[in-house]
Amino acid sequence: MTTEFKFVTEWRIDAPLVEVCDTIIHCLDWPIWWKNVKMVEKIENGDADGIGSVHRFTWKGRIPYRFTFDMRVTGFVPLSLLEGHALGEITGTGRWNFFREDELTVVRYHWHIYTNRRWMNLLAPIASPVFKWNHHQVMWQGAKGMACQLNARLEYFHTSTE
Template identity: 30%
Template sequence: MTPRLFDLSSTWHFAAAPEAVWAIIADVDMSWPKWWPDCSFAAPLVRTEPDSNSQEDILKATTSYLNFKASLGYTLTISIHPTKVVTPSEIEFDAGGHLEGTGKVTLTPETNGTKTRMDIEWKVRPTKHWMNLLTPIAAPAFTAAHTLMMRRGEKGLRRALAGDAAEQTK
């Protein structure tokens, strides 16, 4: 039996320009655990030799190993490896670990570039045996846990953006 494909999407809105959002989400040192309450490093970043010193090439040469703690009490360890980077608007990546598949983050300017719409897409299959066994009955609970975790990530990124704005006014 092939594990179920979860096609998960989220849309976040920020009162910040895409460049400000990009600076945080595409940080080559992967700052997500600093602002996302349910996210922590599972292992140090792994970086191969980038093709150049550009942010895009450094990101594509980096694999992040992150833990995401779900509200249901389980933790998923996921590797994220960018495969396409278009500054400051798009990152596509391969996901591995407890969820295998692909993801994409797209930033779209709104209100003459002063605000940002962030669309996040995950197309992943669980690799944990217990998740695959429970998916036929627990898929709605897994999806709800994902939605809550994403909402907490959005709030954390909003706080990080507000902190950056406060730092710039000092």
């Protein structure tokens, strides 16, 4: 038994596209500016564009639990797209899209996952709103952290379920 979650998060940041993309692509540095990322380890190298590379992420949200998963890069288009497949305590896909609009850099993240932790799946029927709130808090911290890291203004933040 697993539980499915689909999220779309959008950040609009007053920073150059290349700086925003580089900050996301260099995930080993995420714990520096994204307080919910407790650790990132490089597990496998990929090709010259990073396709096939694997990083292990450990996260802790506002709810007092940690979860770990490996993320394999499956797609990369410079200054436009970074996507990967997660496997571990969660399984699914994540896709970062980047573009410019109204003088701002837009970061849109699609996260389609299934939980693999037994306790999460058992509690999901009643705790799903709490898990969604936790995701919102994690992404809010990421948006604020990136803006601070880039010395930029966060102009907009929104996360929703699909």
